[in-house]
Amino acid sequence: MRVYNFSPGPAVLPQEVLEQARQEMLDWHGTGMSVMEMSHRGKAFIAIADQAEADLRELLSIPKNYKVLFLQGGAFGQFAAVPMNLSQPGSVVDYVNTGAWGKKAISEAKPYAKVNVAADAGEPYTSIPLLSNWQVSDNAAYLHYTPNETIGGVEFHFVPELKSGTPLVADMSSTILSRPIDVAKFGLIYGGAQKNIGPAGLTLVIVREDLLGHARPGTPSFMDYTAMAKEGSMLNTPPTFAWYLAGLVFQWLKRQGGLKAIGEINRRKAELLYSAIDTSSFYKNPVAHDARSWMNIPFTLARAELDKTFIAEAKDAGLVTLEGHRSVGGMRASIYNAMPLAGVEALVSFMKEFERKHA
Numbered sequence: 001m002r003v004y005n006f007s008p009g010p011a012v013l014p015q016e017v018l019e020q021a022r023q024e025m026l027d028w029h030g031t032g033m034s035v036m037e038m039s040h041r042g043k044a045f046i047a048i049a050d051q052a053e054a055d056l057r058e059l060l061s062i063p064k065n066y067k068v069l070f071l072q073g074g075a076f077g078q079f080a081a082v083p084m085n086l087s088q089p090g091s092v093v094d095y096v097n098t099g100a101w102g103k104k105a106i107s108e109a110k111p112y113a114k115v116n117v118a119a120d121a122g123e124p125y126t127s128i129p130l131l132s133n134w135q136v137s138d139n140a141a142y143l144h145y146t147p148n149e150t151i152g153g154v155e156f157h158f159v160p161e162l163k164s165g166t167p168l169v170a171d172m173s174s175t176i177l178s179r180p181i182d183v184a185k186f187g188l189i190y191g192g193a194q195k196n197i198g199p200a201g202l203t204l205v206i207v208r209e210d211l212l213g214h215a216r217p218g219t220p221s222f223m224d225y226t227a228m229a230k231e232g233s234m235l236n237t238p239p240t241f242a243w244y245l246a247g248l249v250f251q252w253l254k255r256q257g258g259l260k261a262i263g264e265i266n267r268r269k270a271e272l273l274y275s276a277i278d279t280s281s282f283y284k285n286p287v288a289h290d291a292r293s294w295m296n297i298p299f300t301l302a303r304a305e306l307d308k309t310f311i312a313e314a315k316d317a318g319l320v321t322l323e324g325h326r327s328v329g330g331m332r333a334s335i336y337n338a339m340p341l342a343g344v345e346a347l348v349s350f351m352k353e354f355e356r357k358h359a
């Protein structure tokens with residue numbers, strides 16, 4: 001039996017996609033083999049790879065002067081690849097810290113460049129620092145921020161456009177494809193696939209072409225965007241099966257009506273859960289209202305000693321992986337694209353019933 005899986009990542013995938021993958025598992029389109037068993041340079045896989053890129057470009061309306069890379073190493077790999085490719089030793093780079101992932105990105109960049117923390121939300125990281133107060137550098141190679149903090153549940157509902165023209169770099173691991181975005185406002189977007197795209201092992205990078213060609217000496221070629229772009233992300237063996245599955249997810253998203261339609265559903269799902277939390281005196285979400293994530297919704301119970309009971313009873317009701325991050329405690333519901341509205345409705349009615357029984 002399938003459950004409603006609220007995991008922060010690796011996370012739920014659309015059931016249709018899993019079924020299609022199962023159907024094609026042993027024999028992809030008459031090739032007599034699984035996608036996992038194909039040469040990445042063969043005709044069949046090249047067709048899969050090209051289709052996935054074309055669908056992603058269509059979904060996000062990616063302008064022609066951006067390269068799309070299908071890489072490995074996760075967002076963590078990008079924490080280092082970004083400064084290696086976009087800054088020189090001694091360059092100043094601006095970072096905005098709105099939580100756990102922003103903090104990690106900063107510490108991973110420090111060996112490569114002079115990190116200026118342009119804004120820091122400060123403990124307990126439940127808000128976004130006012131844009132007009134950001135201390136941006138005149139000469140920064142880029143400004144890096146985290147549009148959605150997966151652990152804290154803090155999301156930017158705007159793109160921080162900088163007057164300086166400094167390229168914006170965004171770790172979109174847990175928000176990419178959740179709604180339309182204007183890619184042209186960014187220099188570089190990256191994200192691990194395992195939250196809102198597909199299986200773990202694939203990392204997406206979307207980079208403006210004029211930012212290529214400046215990797216510092218010593219950058220390993222598999223982390224060098226220019227080298228990877230030149231080889232169509234196939235300088236070495238790419239994560240072929242994850243790339244294929246991401247492609248199936250892109251097609252599923254198109255069948256849902258694209259990002260505008262999925263964004264509306266995501267807004268409704270989030271509003272439903274926040275309103276259940278806000279109208280009760282038993283549940284609480286600590287995040288500033290204008291910074292509440294559509295994807296990851298942490299909440300606490302009025303009596304923390306009930307946490308274990310909540311998790312156990314939710315599991316019996318088919319609602320799983322609701323434990324909060326170890327650093328935050330309480331609960332967290334991650335409601336990515338593949339979580340249907342019915343899953344959020346089931347969670348909300350479980351919460352009401354739990355409150356009635358235990359409050």
Ligand SMILES: *Cc1c(COP(=O)(O)O)cnc(C)c1O
Nearest residue numbers: 074075076101150171173174192
């Ligand atoms: C999950 C996550 C990461 C870490 O991704 P890995 O693929 O495990 O390296 C980084 N940033 C954000 C915003 C995330 O949600």
